[in-house]
Amino acid sequence: MSKENSILKRSKSFFAEIGEMAYFAGRFFKEVFRKPFEFKELIRQCYNVGIRSLFLVVVTGFIIGLVFTLQSRPTLEEFGAVSWMPSMISVSIIREIGPVIIALICAGRIGSGIGAELGSMKVTEQIDAMEVSGTNPFKYLVVTRILAVTLMLPLLVIIGDAVALIGSAMVENLKGGVSYTLYFNMAFSSLSFSDIIPATVKTVLFGFAIGLVGTYKGYNCAKGTVGVGEASNSAVVYSSMLLFIIDFIAVFVSDIFF
Amino acid sequence: MNKEDRKIVLELKDIHKSFGKNHVLKGFNLKLYEGENLVIMGKSGSGKSVMVKSIVGLIQPDSGSITIKDHDIITMGQEELDFLRTEIGFLFQGSALYDSMTVRENLEFPLRRHKDKVKNFEGTEKSVTQALESVGLLHAIDLMPAELSGGMMRRVALARALILKPEIIMYDEPTAGLDPITSNEIIQLMRTIQKEYNTSSLIITHDVDCARVISNRIILLVDGINYAEGTYDELSTSSDPQTRAFFKN
Ligand SMILES: Nc1ncnc2c1ncn2[C@@H]1O[C@H](COP(=O)(O)OP(=O)(O)OP(=O)(O)O)[C@@H](O)[C@H]1O
Ligand SMILES: [Mg+2]
Numbered sequence A: 001m002s003k004e005n006s007i008l009k010r011s012k013s014f015f016a017e018i019g020e021m022a023y024f025a026g027r028f029f030k031e032v033f034r035k036p037f038e039f040k041e042l043i044r045q046c047y048n049v050g051i052r053s054l055f056l057v058v059v060t061g062f063i064i065g066l067v068f069t070l071q072s073r074p075t076l077e078e079f080g081a082v083s084w085m086p087s088m089i090s091v092s093i094i095r096e097i098g099p100v101i102i103a104l105i106c107a108g109r110i111g112s113g114i115g116a117e118l119g120s121m122k123v124t125e126q127i128d129a130m131e132v133s134g135t136n137p138f139k140y141l142v143v144t145r146i147l148a149v150t151l152m153l154p155l156l157v158i159i160g161d162a163v164a165l166i167g168s169a170m171v172e173n174l175k176g177g178v179s180y181t182l183y184f185n186m187a188f189s190s191l192s193f194s195d196i197i198p199a200t201v202k203t204v205l206f207g208f209a210i211g212l213v214g215t216y217k218g219y220n221c222a223k224g225t226v227g228v229g230e231a232s233n234s235a236v237v238y239s240s241m242l243l244f245i246i247d248f249i250a251v252f253v254s255d256i257f258f
Numbered sequence B: 001m002n003k004e005d006r007k008i009v010l011e012l013k014d015i016h017k018s019f020g021k022n023h024v025l026k027g028f029n030l031k032l033y034e035g036e037n038l039v040i041m042g043k044s045g046s047g048k049s050v051m052v053k054s055i056v057g058l059i060q061p062d063s064g065s066i067t068i069k070d071h072d073i074i075t076m077g078q079e080e081l082d083f084l085r086t087e088i089g090f091l092f093q094g095s096a097l098y099d100s101m102t103v104r105e106n107l108e109f110p111l112r113r114h115k116d117k118v119k120n121f122e123g124t125e126k127s128v129t130q131a132l133e134s135v136g137l138l139h140a141i142d143l144m145p146a147e148l149s150g151g152m153m154r155r156v157a158l159a160r161a162l163i164l165k166p167e168i169i170m171y172d173e174p175t176a177g178l179d180p181i182t183s184n185e186i187i188q189l190m191r192t193i194q195k196e197y198n199t200s201s202l203i204i205t206h207d208v209d210c211a212r213v214i215s216n217r218i219i220l221l222v223d224g225i226n227y228a229e230g231t232y233d234e235l236s237t238s239s240d241p242q243t244r245a246f247f248k249n
Helices: A002-032 A039-078 A082-123 A126-132 A137-176 A180-189 A193-219 A225-257 B048-055 B078-085 B103-108 B111-117 B124-134 B150-162 B180-197 B208-214 B232-236 B241-245
Strands: B008-019 B022-033 B037-042 B063-068 B088-091 B168-172 B200-204 B217-222 B225-230
Touching: A002 A137, A002 A193, A039 A082, A039 A137, A082 A126, A082 A137, A082 A180, A082 A193, A082 A225, A126 A137, A126 B088, A137 A180, A137 A193, A193 A225, B008 B048, B008 B200, B022 B037, B022 B048, B022 B200, B037 B048, B037 B208, B048 B063, B048 B168, B048 B200, B088 B150, B103 B111, B103 B124, B103 B150, B111 B124, B124 B150, B124 B180, B150 B180, B180 B200, B180 B208, B200 B208, B208 B232, B217 B232, B225 B232, B225 B241, B232 B241
Parallel strands: B022 B225, B037 B200, B037 B217, B088 B168, B168 B200
Antiparallel strands: B008 B022, B008 B063, B217 B225
């Protein structure tokens, strides 16, 4: 009985939270077009987001390309289809694996960072202080961060994809003797707009989701240091979950249109 | 001067505020006259911070009215409120310095959008150094808040609250957690500032010495209402034991 109750309670608070987050997103769209714009802070946040995750994205991208190619080789060899390798790798990395894995990494890196930063600002009344000094903290802190992640994530994904392809090309070059020129020729010729456009739109949505969840969790952080930890933690959990939901919907939709 | 002749800069009427079942304010009233130092005393958790935060619009009271210089802040739009807030300095109980910014950037922050409201504005650099000088911390201008001691943080926060040259300043426990010497310095600083800028101040404190030195008038906040009101001498020699209890050292 009490178990049922707690499940009911939990799912209720889960849906209430979704509603609040939607309201928060609505507020973002309302404020983002209204003056004054915080350009300087936006640039600073873009730089932060980019720099903080660039190294991680490059390393993971490289390893994904390397491992993916190494693991696929035996199977393709069995079917005598090794020459398909560049096409297969480029399509799967650019359409799906690159965006999802890099977005997940950024959810861990950027999402938790934003959650913790805004959370501790909330707890130590810095957000209140901002409001009292006549600056809209939603605009200064939330809008700039959501925009920064939305703009930078596609860029990071492009970099990650490129590095993954380089990693894959290195394996093909060493193991199969394929020249780099041939590899990239094949890789790019098998890509079409219908691969690239949905993937890019998806990464924009991923970025928005990471920024939204991180700022929402931080901005509504509960009092105390426990609250900050929780904000940072649940920012990662919720945004990772949201990424997969968006991915599912995006694949579904792009399947209809492309 | 007769009280009734003086201008009222801030008035709270019948403020109620509850958090769930916790009724914090139950009809609190207050008038702040121009140029006066009004001290609010009350037990920990009696709702003093809730009360000042509702004055600057950080907390929405459940009912009652708050007027600052004849503007009703509860029905006020966001833009108008932001404008009015520049005329109010607010010192937070925990200093609330922006810890990702240097001391200089902390002081520049309120100036970003509201330079034009400062009287006799002589440039950002000048304003910042002047404000820091008045709290005696010019040498700390390029430090981060994490590198400051608690007392230094409080003084920087005070400088930040003053930078727009506000007409009303609210101090939430300006001396809490400081040693007697440093808290005395802060009190003297508050008096100098009060004289220099002719501000009206609302001071929340537990500190009896602070109340004695700085107050023109004291209001005791007990059980969510203004329980007693008077000068330091009147209240500390009151016949009511609960009132007198606040002044036992
Ligand atoms: N945001 C909030 N949500 C829920 N309850 C709150 C909130 N803010 C304050 N309270 C409650 O209101 C009451 C008064 O709190 P407040 O911070 O105003 O006390 P205070 O008089 O400033 O005490 P202190 O002298 O310790 O600073 C407390 O019981 C507190 O639990
Ligand atoms: Mg308090």
